[in-house]
Amino acid sequence: MNFPEKIIGQKITLERAAVTFELARELDALAAVSRESLLPWLPWAIKNKTPEDEFDYLLNWCDKNWKEGKGYAYIIRENISGRLVGSVDFFDIDAKNKCGGIGYWLGSEFVGNGYMHEAVLLLEKEIFAQGFNRIFIGNDTRNIRSANVAKRAGYHLDGVLRQDRWSEIESCFVDTNVWSKIRADFEK
Numbered sequence: 001m002n003f004p005e006k007i008i009g010q011k012i013t014l015e016r017a018a019v020t021f022e023l024a025r026e027l028d029a030l031a032a033v034s035r036e037s038l039l040p041w042l043p044w045a046i047k048n049k050t051p052e053d054e055f056d057y058l059l060n061w062c063d064k065n066w067k068e069g070k071g072y073a074y075i076i077r078e079n080i081s082g083r084l085v086g087s088v089d090f091f092d093i094d095a096k097n098k099c100g101g102i103g104y105w106l107g108s109e110f111v112g113n114g115y116m117h118e119a120v121l122l123l124e125k126e127i128f129a130q131g132f133n134r135i136f137i138g139n140d141t142r143n144i145r146s147a148n149v150a151k152r153a154g155y156h157l158d159g160v161l162r163q164d165r166w167s168e169i170e171s172c173f174v175d176t177n178v179w180s181k182i183r184a185d186f187e188k
């Protein structure tokens with residue numbers, strides 16, 4: 001697999017998440033001001049609370065998986081300002097079955113601009129170019145904004161996984177929507 005280190009779009013650019021303290025501090029600052037909007041949906045927002053936590057994520061998830069071809073994490077920057085706005089990644093890669101998932105988040109002040117819509121379309125184009133056949137997006141059934149990202153990008157709602165996850169915050173099992181786009185949809 002040969003994912004590009006940089007993918008330039010109209011409003012945003014995706015950059016390979018580099019292992020630097022500067023980026024760790026940027027991620028931590030963005031997550032800190034956005035924690036309320038991230039917490040209900042992203043379990044990592046509970047435990048990643050310092051720049052050191054973010055550095056550990058950059059080193060032991062982003063860099064490690066990129067080098068091993070097991071996951072591709074990009075940070076998203078706004079073209080007009082260069083500011084970090086969020087991140088998008090390709091994870092749970094199943095090389096044999098040529099599929100994997102796209103995950104994402106935005107800092108709360110950057111929601112509502114179509115940034116994630118563009119990020120998903122940029123990343124999926126690369127994923128299909130690498131020979132993958134199916135991309136999934138999973139979201140809590142109550143996460144309307146995330147569902148709208150999948151829907152707006154043309155993903156098909158395959159179904160609902162009932163109570164497939166334990167929510168630490170709510171101490172209960174929660175349901176997941178599974179959306180997908182297959183190569184045939186992409187090439188239509």
Ligand SMILES: CC(C)(COP(=O)(O)OP(=O)(O)OC[C@H]1O[C@@H](n2cnc3c(N)ncnc32)[C@H](O)[C@@H]1OP(=O)(O)O)[C@@H](O)C(=O)NCCC(=O)NCCS
Nearest residue numbers: 037041104105106111112113114115116117138139145146
């Ligand atoms: C999920 C999340 C990334 C969605 O963010 P978002 O800003 O709603 O999504 P997009 O960036 O695609 O923007 C779409 C919004 O921008 C608007 N928009 C403006 N210009 C647009 C354009 N050119 N193209 C598409 N949408 C545009 C859309 O109308 C939409 O706003 P609306 O829903 O109020 O109508 C964000 O809410 C988030 O980070 N949530 C917390 C973390 C999370 O839930 N992650 C996903 C876990 S599964």
